[in-house]
Amino acid sequence: MRQIILDTETTGLSPAEGHRIIEFAGLEMVNRKLTGRHLHLYMHPERAIDPDAERVHGISLDFLADKPKFKEVADEIVDFIGDAELIIHNAPFDVGFMNAEFDRLGIAPVKTLCASVIDTLYMARDTFPGKRNSLDALCDRFEIDRSNRTLHGALIDCELLSEVYLALTRGQESLMMDIDVDDGTGRSLAGIAFEKKPLVVLKASDEEMAAHQAYLDTLDKAVKGSCVWRGLEAPAAEGA
Structure with a gap:
C-alpha cells in the first residue's frame, strides 16, 4: 500500500470563511518505509493571513508574494496523492481545506481521489484516552526528537508524524490467519480437513x-x- 504522510498550513481555521491553504507537504511511504519521494509547496492565498495563524506557522504574505496560486499546483498535488492512503493528524482539518480548494477548481474530493484516510489523532485518542495527543505530546511520549520544530511547518510536521504513525502501529495487527485461501486453481481451501501433525516446538536461543x-x-x-x-x-x- 502506498501511503502519503500529509500536512498543510493555512491562513486561518475555517475554509467556510474563505481561508486558504498556503503550504502543502507530503512524504511517500511504501511498506512502512519512507521512499524519499516528497512534495512540498508554498502557495499564495490571494487573501490576508490571520495574525494568530501566522504566529503559529511563521509564514507571512510577503514571503508568499512570488509563490504560485493553488490552481497552478493543483494537478501536481492530485497526481501525488492519487490512489494513496493518506495519514494525517487531525484529518478533518486538512481534508476540509483540500476539499474546499478542489471544489473551487471542479476537482473531485479527497475521498474520491484517494484510497482512504487515516487520522492519527483519532488513533492516539483511542490508544491514550484522557491524555494530551497533540503531535508535540506524542513525540514526547514516543521519545521522538522534535528539537528542530520551533514553528509549525508542514514538512517538518510530516517527518515527525511519520515516526509517530510507525510508533502507534508497530504492534502486530492480528494473530489470526486468513483460512479462506485460494490454492492457485480458483478453489477456496476453507473447510478442507488437513492432516494434523504434531507441532514442533523450537526453543529460543x-x-x-x-x-x-x-x-x-x-x-x-x-x-x-x-x-x-x-x-x-x-x-x-x-x-x-
Whole structure:
C-alpha cells in the first residue's frame, strides 16, 4: 500500500470563511518505509493571513508574494496523492481545506481521489484516552526528537508524524490467519480437513531471548511503565 504522510498550513481555521491553504507537504511511504519521494509547496492565498495563524506557522504574505496560486499546483498535488492512503493528524482539518480548494477548481474530493484516510489523532485518542495527543505530546511520549520544530511547518510536521504513525502501529495487527485461501486453481481451501501433525516446538536461543528482552524494554519506555507482555512472562517465570 502506498501511503502519503500529509500536512498543510493555512491562513486561518475555517475554509467556510474563505481561508486558504498556503503550504502543502507530503512524504511517500511504501511498506512502512519512507521512499524519499516528497512534495512540498508554498502557495499564495490571494487573501490576508490571520495574525494568530501566522504566529503559529511563521509564514507571512510577503514571503508568499512570488509563490504560485493553488490552481497552478493543483494537478501536481492530485497526481501525488492519487490512489494513496493518506495519514494525517487531525484529518478533518486538512481534508476540509483540500476539499474546499478542489471544489473551487471542479476537482473531485479527497475521498474520491484517494484510497482512504487515516487520522492519527483519532488513533492516539483511542490508544491514550484522557491524555494530551497533540503531535508535540506524542513525540514526547514516543521519545521522538522534535528539537528542530520551533514553528509549525508542514514538512517538518510530516517527518515527525511519520515516526509517530510507525510508533502507534508497530504492534502486530492480528494473530489470526486468513483460512479462506485460494490454492492457485480458483478453489477456496476453507473447510478442507488437513492432516494434523504434531507441532514442533523450537526453543529460543540465548541470543533470541536477549533480543526479545531488549524489544520489551523499548515497549516499556514507550508506555512509560510495564508493557502487557511483561505480565504474560510472570507465569512462566514462576513455573520455572
